[in-house]
Amino acid sequence: MSREPIRRLNAADTDFEDRLGDLLAWESVADEAVEGAVAEILEAVRTRGDAAVIDYTNRFDRRQLQAGVDFQVSAEAMQAALQRISAAERGALETAADRVRAYHERQLQESWQYTEADGTVLGQKITPMERVGIYVPGGKASYPSSVLMNALPAKVAGVDSVIMVVPAPDGQLSDLVLAAAAIAGVDRVFSIGGAQAVAALAYGTETVPRVDKIVGPGNIFVASAKRAVFGRVAIDMIAGPSEILVICDGKTDPDWIAMDLLSQAEHDEQAQSILLSPDRGFLDAVQESLQKLVAELPRRDIAAASLAGRGALIEVESIGQAIEVSNRVAPEHLEVSVEDPERYLSQIRHAGAIFLGRHTAEALGDYCAGPNHVLPTSGTARFSSPLGVYDFQKRSSIIHCSPEGADQLGRVAGALARGEGLEAHARSAEYRVRK
Structure with missing residues (x-):
């Protein structure tokens, strides 16, 4: 890493708002070349169905699928993957699934109605969606946690059928991903990805059934395809790079905070890690920890680029001012690493997920704490919420x-x-x- 691996800001500076705005600026997924290619893929799948899906899958994922060949992953294959993973991996997946399921069961909404004095009945009928599609990244990436976080709320909501698509470059599928699908109760899995998989879910093909909603992360082509089919089907969100903002009073181990920042920085070069503290010496200590710890990471180059490009250590006057800045940022993940963090909870207005206390690492929320890790990014926590059971339920008004x-x-x-x-x-x- 360079001598100055992460920028330093001070909320007392007269140009702080401008510099903060520059730090937060991020171009959303809107690229004319990408959108043109995606539009071509969507139209081909809409008009040619499975044939187009197979053509694009063979081209982009180096597969050799033939017309008429089933690209659905069998239930037997999912169970076999579940048997192949280690006992420790299976235990971790099952524990995480139990916790995610239990948390989301508390989100279930029920139908209600009331009767007015003259006998008129008014109410609301809550109905689960019939069929939803979840997109799970594949290839080098292996994200079983994404399977759990996207599939389990839908299953808790009572969705009739959960359809999963996951790319298999060179024919390779992650056993952990397939095992997670088995544990989460995914109904059908197709080994396809990219814009062609989004199109198949949105329009339906001879093999892939049309869904009512598409959720799950993906690259710029997947995000552009989701944006393009919105209106024909529902989508969860167009997600930007991962973000973490930490508020610390200077009394937490600086190595802990540095690693929390790195846990997001290692996602990709555009990920954002920000620390706010009124303790300048603590900011210095965290900067030293970042220098030391990033060198130990397998993804050190990605993390270093993220910190240098979009990271910041910000000195504030007080924890109260830190919360004001945080509400301005509206981060995806917010850690409040201070004494008695509950006292500040009422002041926090905009955040996707809030992690309270020194022992609550954001990474716990990514995998097994229970709340969903599909969260609003790029400031959209001002008006958006985490993925939940309510995203898979519809509301119908009742008037009698x-x-x-x-x-x-x-x-x-x-x-x-x-x-x-x-x-x-x-x-x-x-x-x-x-x-």
Whole structure:
């Protein structure tokens, strides 16, 4: 790493807001060349179905699929993968799944209704989606945690069928990913990826059923495809690079905080790691820890590039000011590594996930704490929430008017409808009015 591996900012500087804005700036997934290629793939899959999926899969993933060959992964293959992984890996997956399932079961929404004095019934019917698709990265990447975090909330919600797509470059599939699919109860798995897999889920093919919603992370082609099919199907979000913001009072081991920052920096060069502290000496210590610890990481080059390009150590006046800056950033992951962190919780307004206390590493949330690790990025925590059971449930309004209710509401609706110049609306409502 260079002598200055991560920028230093001070919230007291007159140009701090401008420098913070520059630090947070990130171009979203919008590339004309990519979008043009994705549009071509989507149209080909929409019109040619499996044939187009096979052509693109063979081209991009170096496969040799033939027309008519089934690219679905059998239930037997998933169970075989579950048997091949080590006992420690299986135990970790099952423990994580149990915790994720238990947390999300508390999110279940139930239908409700109430009866007014005149007998009119109003309410809301909660219904799970019929079929959802989850995209899981493949190839060099092996993300069984993504399987659990995307599939389990859908299963808890009561979705009829969870369809998983995962690319298999050179025909290689991760046993851990397939084992996670078996543990999470994924109904069908297809060994395809990229924009062609998103298209197959959105439009349906001879082999892949059309879904109601597509969730899960992917590269720029996957993200662009999800953006393009939104409206035909629902999607979870267009995710940006991973982010962590740590607020620390200077009393946590600097190596702990440095490694927390590195845990995001190692994702990719665009990931963002920010530390806020009122203790300048602590910021110095963390900077030294970063220099020392990054050299020990297998992905040291990626982490170093992330810290140098988008990381920052920021001196603030107080923990209160740190929270103000954090709310401005609206980070994906927020660690509050201070004494009595609960006292600050009410002041935190914008964050995807909040990790309280010195012993709560963000990495625990990535894998096994229980809450979902699919979180809003790039400041979208101002208006977005983590993936949850509620993302796989629909709400239908219930209105059942009694004769008395129809009489009263018909008069109100008639007056409002005529005010809008909609005579048929007015008459429709007033036909139920007692003369």
